[in-house]
Amino acid sequence: MDFDFSPEQLAVRDLARELFEKESPPSRLRELWSGAERDRSVWKALGQAGLLEITDPVDLVLVLEEAGRAALPEPIAETLAIAAPVLAEAGSDWVPRVASGEAIVAVQLGGAPFVVDAGDADLLLLERDGELHALPHDAFTATPVQSDDKARRLYAVNAHTGSETRIAGDAGVALDRGAAAVAAVLNGISMRMLEMTLEHVKTREQFGKPVGSFQAVKHKLASAHVRVESARAAAWYAAFAIGAGLPDRSLAASVAKVVAAEAEAIANAEALQCHGGIGFTWEHDLHMWMKRGKALEASFGTAAEHRARVAAHVLSEQADA
Amino acid sequence: MDLRYTDEQEAFRAEVRAWLRAHVPKERLPTVGTREGFDAHRAWEQELGRAGYGALHWPVEYGGRGADVVMTAIFEEEYAIIEGPPRITVLGRNLMGPTLMVHGTPEQKDRWLSRILSADDIWSQGFSEPDAGSDLAGLKTRAVRDGEDFIVDGQKIWTSYGTFSDWIFALVRTDPEAPRHAGITFLAIDMRSPGVEARPLVQVDGRAGFAEVFFTDVRVPATQVIGEVNRGWDVAMATLGFERDAPSAPAGRFERDVAELGSIARALGRDSDAGVRDTIGSLYAQALAYRWHTMRTLTRLARGERIGPEGSVTKVLWSELERDTFAAGRELLGPYGEVLSDEAPQTDPLRWHSKYWFSRAATIYAGTSEIQRNIIAERVLGLPRK
Ligand SMILES: Cc1cc2nc3c(=O)[nH]c(=O)nc-3n(C[C@H](O)[C@H](O)[C@H](O)COP(=O)(O)OP(=O)(O)OC[C@H]3O[C@@H](n4cnc5c(N)ncnc54)[C@H](O)[C@@H]3O)c2cc1C
Numbered sequence: 001m002d003f004d005f006s007p008e009q010l011a012v013r014d015l016a017r018e019l020f021e022k023e024s025p026p027s028r029l030r031e032l033w034s035g036a037e038r039d040r041s042v043w044k045a046l047g048q049a050g051l052l053e054i055t056d057p058v059d060l061v062l063v064l065e066e067a068g069r070a071a072l073p074e075p076i077a078e079t080l081a082i083a084a085p086v087l088a089e090a091g092s093d094w095v096p097r098v099a100s101g102e103a104i105v106a107v108q109l110g111g112a113p114f115v116v117d118a119g120d121a122d123l124l125l126l127e128r129d130g131e132l133h134a135l136p137h138d139a140f141t142a143t144p145v146q147s148d149d150k151a152r153r154l155y156a157v158n159a160h161t162g163s164e165t166r167i168a169g170d171a172g173v174a175l176d177r178g179a180a181a182v183a184a185v186l187n188g189i190s191m192r193m194l195e196m197t198l199e200h201v202k203t204r205e206q207f208g209k210p211v212g213s214f215q216a217v218k219h220k221l222a223s224a225h226v227r228v229e230s231a232r233a234a235a236w237y238a239a240f241a242i243g244a245g246l247p248d249r250s251l252a253a254s255v256a257k258v259v260a261a262e263a264e265a266i267a268n269a270e271a272l273q274c275h276g277g278i279g280f281t282w283e284h285d286l287h288m289w290m291k292r293g294k295a296l297e298a299s300f301g302t303a304a305e306h307r308a309r310v311a312a313h314v315l316s317e318q319a320d321a
Numbered sequence: 322m323d324l325r326y327t328d329e330q331e332a333f334r335a336e337v338r339a340w341l342r343a344h345v346p347k348e349r350l351p352t353v354g355t356r357e358g359f360d361a362h363r364a365w366e367q368e369l370g371r372a373g374y375g376a377l378h379w380p381v382e383y384g385g386r387g388a389d390v391v392m393t394a395i396f397e398e399e400y401a402i403i404e405g406p407p408r409i410t411v412l413g414r415n416l417m418g419p420t421l422m423v424h425g426t427p428e429q430k431d432r433w434l435s436r437i438l439s440a441d442d443i444w445s446q447g448f449s450e451p452d453a454g455s456d457l458a459g460l461k462t463r464a465v466r467d468g469e470d471f472i473v474d475g476q477k478i479w480t481s482y483g484t485f486s487d488w489i490f491a492l493v494r495t496d497p498e499a500p501r502h503a504g505i506t507f508l509a510i511d512m513r514s515p516g517v518e519a520r521p522l523v524q525v526d527g528r529a530g531f532a533e534v535f536f537t538d539v540r541v542p543a544t545q546v547i548g549e550v551n552r553g554w555d556v557a558m559a560t561l562g563f564e565r566d567a568p569s570a571p572a573g574r575f576e577r578d579v580a581e582l583g584s585i586a587r588a589l590g591r592d593s594d595a596g597v598r599d600t601i602g603s604l605y606a607q608a609l610a611y612r613w614h615t616m617r618t619l620t621r622l623a624r625g626e627r628i629g630p631e632g633s634v635t636k637v638l639w640s641e642l643e644r645d646t647f648a649a650g651r652e653l654l655g656p657y658g659e660v661l662s663d664e665a666p667q668t669d670p671l672r673w674h675s676k677y678w679f680s681r682a683a684t685i686y687a688g689t690s691e692i693q694r695n696i697i698a699e700r701v702l703g704l705p706r707k
Contacts, residue, residue, distance in 0.1 A: 218698030233613040258606035307602030
């Protein structure tokens with residue numbers, strides 16, 4: 001039993017962190033918020049750095065955390081964590097194009113009403129009646145939908161599926177991959193919200209001292225930290241279980257999503273509370289992370305849906321026993 | 322990263338499980354709050370010791386099995402899952418023994434270590450006092466040098482297993498003039514010394530679990546000072562470090578407890594209630610996350626790293642999970658929660674009742690949640706002290 005990352009994996013994380021900071025700083029997010037067009041420059045940079053070739057879920061999980069820390073507005077979880085393995089298992093000829101960064105894939109699973117980045121996607125992976133379909137760009141239409149997080153581009157999709165679009169694969173497994181990946185992204189978002197808040201409370205003074213010296217403030221941040229740390233362990237475990245094909249991978253994915261969403265909701269609430277009024281302004285960066293966090297809480301299964309799956313596991317296990 | 326257990330570890334788990342199944346007493350032992358019950362628990366600990374499960378993690382040179390942290394955790398987990406009797410050796414085995422290994426003289430090690438292992442000596446921890454709980458350095462129990470001895474006067478409180486223990490390791494004030502932390506000494510005291518009186522304190526759950534311990538002119542040989550006189554604070558910090566490093570609540574236990582919530586829900590016909598399922602789903606998810614969190618900790622310990630203040634994260638996680646799990650059980654039981662007799666739907670109402678109330682202490686003992694959060698905020702997150 002060894003629950004840690006290798007020096008190589010940590011090096012890839014550091015690379016991702018630097019790259020995301022450079023290619024997708026808060027100022028870039030703000031441009032997207034103001035309606036700037038998306039281009040492929042960031043995706044190309046990810047490809048050049050080799051990040052889009054990562055296939056192992058454990059190698060990827062720290063990159064996903066970093067994507068959350070940066071609130072990266074790119075479909076890295078969808079393309080790499082969900083679509084790439086599905087396409088590889090189906091023996092699709094899209095695989096090399098994904099790895100090289102030539103293709104972006106949007107994903108619609110579990111009856112999700114809107115699809116993130118569908119308008120920019122070269123391929124759409126979707127679930128219909130429990131079966132998976134892969135549709136190239138010209139086989140579907142994507143209509144933009146206004147969203148709360150302006151850097152998260154959502155689309156309503158109109159797609160005609162048939163036997164010619166069907167690909168082999170298990171939609172349930174794909175959803176597990178999605179839940180586990182989004183959990184890791186959520187954890188990164190929580191970490192960043194806490195980092196911003198720590199910085200703020202160490203410098204913001206009231207009553208002649210930093211507000212971070214007040215115990216009520218300390219305890220809120222300590223509580224959030226406790227939950228985020230266990231949520232990270234859960235997301236890492238889920239990545240491992242999926243990569244190793246363990247029998248508990250589906251349970252692990254739901255657990256990861258539940259605890260990540262619960263921890264993020266706490267971090268989200270306490271981050272704003274501890275920022276006070278400044279945190280409620282559009283000018284401050286915090287809200288861009290708060291909004292991404294809230295959006296992802298409901299993505300690839302809400303926490304409540306995943307809690308129900310976990311409960312079903314607990315209760316059916318007893319029936320079997 | 323490889324989260325699978327090795328074949329050797331799996332084999333060890335199977336061995337432990339089989340042994341515990343065959344040997345854990347079928348009938349619950351009488352409570353440790355009576356002499357008879359305490360002796361029954363001691364006998365059980367001696368049986369564990371003879372089978373080689375006394376102190377797995379102790380080095381072979383001290384009579385342990387030299388097991389690594391993972392094997393030790395496997396044992397603790399199996400023990401928790403089968404709900405073996407409470408371990409009255411816990412303070413000697415996990416706190417005093419390791420403290421002696423680091424700070425004890427050769428004579429002290431010879432004298433006490435093997436008797437801790439064989440459960441011939443049961444130790445208790447005399448840190449807390451009526452006016453010094455969270456603020457441990459506020460302790461007042463005095464020890465005054467008199468020739469080759471110290472004369473101890475004062476009182477300890479909330480001393481787990483204190484009523485019938487053989488020895489107590491206590492913090493005493495040896496220099497009242499020195500700054501708070503600099504005048505404290507770590508002393509081993511024989512509970513049978515004249516002038517020691519232990520009075521059982523009945524806990525909220527109705528059991529006499531801990532004691533108040535009074536010292537009146539108790540003569541303690543200076544050879545029983547652990548470490549140096551007036552340097553007891555450092556020794557105590559090492560002791561608390563052992564308490565914090567070990568993932569104090571084995572994973573697996575919470576999964577079992579949440580599963581039991583499931584059977585209560587079933588017995589009450591409420592297992593399809595969406596609210597009940599939501600709670601069970603959340604608690605079980607947290608229980609598994611706790612398991613994986615402790616695997617991360619074990620990996621670090623196995624490499625010889627110390628956990629330090631991050632150990633407080635683990636304490637908050639398990640104590641609040643325990644509290645929340647049993648709180649959910651009490652709520653689920655509704656009017657059956659207060660019933661102690663067999664009309665209740667749970668298989669063992671008394672057990673559930675006692676576990677519920679004991680869970681209410683989890684956020685108090687071994688450092689309250691507030692103190693843990695202070696540690697996390699200041700020493701992990703770097704927030705200013707003042
Ligand atoms: C079941 C049980 C078994 C125990 N076993 C032992 C044992 O074997 N040996 C032993 O020595 N002790 C033992 N204890 C004692 C335990 O360690 C203390 O109860 C604990 O440290 C808290 O101290 P206190 O009870 O004096 O509470 P106090 O310190 O008086 O605390 C009261 C409240 O004030 C809060 N508080 C105190 N200081 C601060 C602060 N700085 N910031 C914020 N909040 C604060 C606390 O969190 C708590 O909520 C046991 C306790 C229990 C309940």
